[in-house]
Amino acid sequence: MALLDRLIAASIGLIPKFMVRRVAWRYVAGETLDDAVDAVNGLASRGCCATFDLLGEFVEEPAQADAALTEYRAVLDRIHADGLDANISIKLTAFGLLLNEDDAYGRVRNLVTHAASLGNFVRIDMEDSTCTDATFKIYRRLREDGCDNVGLVLQAYLRRTGADVDALTDLAPSYRLCKGIYVEPEEIAFKGVEEIRDNYRRVLDAMFDGGSYVGIATHDPALVDAGRAAVDERGLARDRYEFQMLLGVTEGIRDRLVAEGRRLRVYVPFGRDWYAYCVRRLKENPRIGRYVFLGLFRSGA
Ligand SMILES: Cc1cc2nc3c(=O)[nH]c(=O)nc-3n(C[C@H](O)[C@H](O)[C@H](O)COP(=O)(O)OP(=O)(O)OC[C@H]3O[C@@H](n4cnc5c(N)ncnc54)[C@H](O)[C@@H]3O)c2cc1C
Numbered sequence: 001m002a003l004l005d006r007l008i009a010a011s012i013g014l015i016p017k018f019m020v021r022r023v024a025w026r027y028v029a030g031e032t033l034d035d036a037v038d039a040v041n042g043l044a045s046r047g048c049c050a051t052f053d054l055l056g057e058f059v060e061e062p063a064q065a066d067a068a069l070t071e072y073r074a075v076l077d078r079i080h081a082d083g084l085d086a087n088i089s090i091k092l093t094a095f096g097l098l099l100n101e102d103d104a105y106g107r108v109r110n111l112v113t114h115a116a117s118l119g120n121f122v123r124i125d126m127e128d129s130t131c132t133d134a135t136f137k138i139y140r141r142l143r144e145d146g147c148d149n150v151g152l153v154l155q156a157y158l159r160r161t162g163a164d165v166d167a168l169t170d171l172a173p174s175y176r177l178c179k180g181i182y183v184e185p186e187e188i189a190f191k192g193v194e195e196i197r198d199n200y201r202r203v204l205d206a207m208f209d210g211g212s213y214v215g216i217a218t219h220d221p222a223l224v225d226a227g228r229a230a231v232d233e234r235g236l237a238r239d240r241y242e243f244q245m246l247l248g249v250t251e252g253i254r255d256r257l258v259a260e261g262r263r264l265r266v267y268v269p270f271g272r273d274w275y276a277y278c279v280r281r282l283k284e285n286p287r288i289g290r291y292v293f294l295g296l297f298r299s300g301a
Pocket residue numbers: 027124125126127153155176178179180181182217218219220221223244245246249250266267288291292
């Protein structure tokens with residue numbers, strides 16, 4: 001399957017953009033904030049809350065990072081004005097993490113403070129392993145500066161993640177736990193399906209036992225079951241956890257969790273950068289290409 005995945009990824013440039021768009025639109029809400037708000041309203045009618053993700057990462061100019069701040073502030077204002085059950089997810093490299101860490105911190109602090117003034121919350125996505133330490137640094141600095149309406153993402157495929165949870169115990173962070181989407185070297189990342197799942201279950205237990213709120217982000221039925229079991233064994237109330245899924249993915253599992261009365265947050269990517277985002281994700285992780293490729297046929301494109 002790996003060879004097929006690589007072949008699909010290598011040929012993405014040959015697929016006409018309008019066809020990629022047809023498939024991408026299942027996973028991306030659209031180009032504008034209005035598109036994303038429509039998607040979030042549709043999800044609300046199915047019992048789901050949401051997190052807005054403005055596409056864009058690894059910016060090369062401070063002006064792009066400033067623009068990300070302005071656009072994200074507008075997203076928060078819109079959530080507030082429309083009374084949506086939603087928060088935001090951000091990537092620190094979109095705020096200039098790799099240009100100047102202090103400036104990136106200033107922008108993120110500005111955004112988190114604005115979110116707090118509106119009673120909202122900011123989730124910091126986790127990017128590739130070159131960003132992990134800097135992400136923790138910024139998160140800790142925010143908390144030490146009194147910002148509590150901010151949470152982190154940890155990746156179960158990283159060997160270090162259990163130790164990271166231990167190191168963050170004093171902050172009892174609000175977490176999202178996912179498998180991890182980037183391709184990382186074997187020295188730092190588990191590669192086997194089962195060892196990643198095992199680490200996911202271990203880390204999830206450690207997060208709950210440390211008193212954290214956890215967003216259980218997965219579409220893997222085995223881990224959805226593990227998440228259910230971890231929560232039910234501890235008798236955790238609805239306000240101690242949520243499940244999280246990506247827009248357009250495993251909607252059947254999503255609907256079943258909602259029917260069980262569980263909180264389910266859908267990650268809603270949108271923005272002008274959708275094509276670059278799709279291509280980049282594909283090149284980073286050819287396995288995603290298989291989902292897109294199969295989607296081409298399912299959508300009849
Ligand atoms: C809400 C949310 C936020 C995330 N945030 C981050 C983050 O900050 N950093 C990070 O590194 N990763 C993030 N991820 C991605 C995550 O790390 C995984 O790469 C992704 O969720 C696939 O892992 P899985 O647990 O769903 O299991 P898998 O075994 O990979 O997937 C199970 C099934 O779900 C379907 N599926 C999964 N992913 C996709 C997809 N993209 N498109 C179509 N179908 C799919 C397939 O049918 C697949 O068989 C996030 C995921 C979610 C759900």
